[in-house]
Amino acid sequence: MLGDLPHRTLSQLAQTYGPIMYLRLGLVPAIVVSSPEWAELFLKTHDLVFASRPNIMASQYLSYGRKNMSFAPYGPYWRNIRKLCTLELLSNLKIEMFKPMRRKELLHYVELIKSSAARRSAIDISAKVGSLIEDMTYQMLFGFKDDKFNLKSSMQEGLSRRMKDLSKIIDGFLEKIIDEHVRDAKTLQGQHRDFIDVMLSLMESNETHQEHLDRDNTKAIMLDMLAAGMDTSTTVIDWTIAELLRHPRCLKLVQEELENAVGLNRMVEEKDLPKLDYLKMVIKESMRLHPVAPLLIPRESIEDITINGYFIPKKSRVLINNWALGRDPNSWSSNAEEFYRKVYQYQHRCPRT
Template sequence: MAKEVMKTHDLALSSRPQIFSAKHLFYDCTDVVFSPYGAYWRHIRKICILELLSVKRVQSYTHVRVEEVARLVDRITESFPGTTNLTKLLGLYANDVLCRIAFGRDFSAGGDYDRHGFQKMLEEYQELLGGFSIGDFFPSMEFIHSLTGMKSRLQHTFQRFDNLFDEILRDHQKENKAPELHKYLVDVLLDILKNGYGDMPLTRDNVKAIILDMFAAGTDTTFITLDWGMTELVINQKAMERAQAEVRSIVGERKFVQETDLPHLPYLKAVIKEIFRLHPPAPVLVPRESMEDVTIDGYSIPAKTRFFVNAWSIGRDPESWVDPESFRPERFLNENSNVDFKGQDFELIPFGAGRRSCPAIAFGNASVELALAQLLHSFDWELPDGIQPRDLDMTEVFGITMHRIANLMVVAKPRFS
């Protein structure tokens, strides 16, 4: 069914419903994720794919990922021999990578991360966007959002993001220009704002909407994948040992993993696929909306119908997967070795597929692979004294993306002094 929606009828189902919360948060849905299908959306998607998230651009930020992974290792090392709140440190890592690449700013230094209340802003945003909104289904009932306080929460969260982006844009308009290859993403967008791109001008609000997409989608997905990944590995010691042995055999006595090591780590790649299968960061993909009448699986479906694709249950479908509830990365070296997550294999679609698939797959994957390989290489991991794997709370937080409700507390023993 997902293949029918995202491949067979991809064009007819390429629009987005105008969701109440998205209209308030994303500058009237002028971002890449929630913008309805049309000339404007095609224009900004082209900018994202060719200018902001191209393979060349992603590779040009290798130094940022390398530096931030080293900083993550330092932070974890400092907490030994005590316990480490790994969830918090992974959140900082994901945020730092994204903020340095997008804005050229390091928010976790100097306490800005806490001063701006980033984590709170992101959590509030995820919850507001994932929530059930009665006005989306019964437009005449939209006034209820004013009574429940949802509208004022949306306005408050929007205002905080908007003030932050205004500050960032002001700073960048004042500063000297970086060389083309090492431009921050916000500078690329400011150039387009000033000089144009193709035949459609962007407004300042359009730029802020695109920045919010990166900020919100770029930090949370990386963080969730790493947090669930480390949780599953700590619980499944055999998988942990196999992944560590693979990384250490390739990296040897070098202290740091390099991005050139990553193609030689098939088991690590299998681990990441298994995390995407069991814990896709966005369990239900952003809804699509039909632009014309279609027939799917014998059902006649009228235009303006919403389609929700449940990536979470597709990843756990016993018809596609042997022992679907178990964490078994080796399935991707054996019976499912040809399955990938780039949108061609519909049994594994964490980034969606078709025209509305996530344009930042290369960006997200680079941030996850390097960090996970380094964590496995640098530390031996165990749960704190007296805590068994069965004691971990595996409940998921409610929202458009789903991380664990409980922080992952671990003991990380450094291998290199």
């Protein structure tokens, strides 16, 4: 009934029925939120009531019984795992640690495009961006690129099978990767090359964040990062490039900004990012129109609650229509579908070409 693009169908329905709608998805009561004001009530004012996730089948099989971050039910484990990921895996220190690797991969990517351009041969930019992000993510998590185990193609093969079979295939790969890291740990003497090394140290110390960590926790968190980190970044880059190609004047302004901030004689570095305000705006604008998770990840209420006179029973599923929020006429003006809007006032204004 909702079609291939449910966020669009739900956004249309919201124009008739309003920014908060009640639907039944099979037996499950679902609330669909489609305006920034209502989203704030669910995600900020009453965030604790809606912090949990529904127990869906895919999450059971692919998260080792909801031991990952995205589908863990709200509670002490939910809190601890977030703290652990923020402090131990995604800290500034860890992100900096992988900077040389990211630089090397990016350099390789730029060289590839340059040589194709010199030969005047066509190149599939989306596919290349996809493998660039993939290579970076694998190295950050596991310390190697995917060509070692071919995890992705096995996963794609596995997608045609039943969820249970797929989870077995993935588990086999993750077990092998952990075994290799356990073997190498003896010679590394506490040194961390990647996220698995960090998780192994935490498993050994077993005091961190009051959580007893075992292999299943490690596998669930790694799978979460793999699923959450790869296609998201790739999609954002794809859409941003597509929008720049559709708006050549904006592309020109991005090029001018790069020329001024970086020059033409060296590659852009991560340290240049604070100087690239216009590029940042373009990326944000692209993410507004093309959010990677248009309905976010579903939430589930943990208790009955009444918000602005609407009664929402415990265990209701909540879908936040992020795609509709980015097009809300009250927030973004009546031409919210346009790539460029007044809200991004900038000295280099870029009218629609």
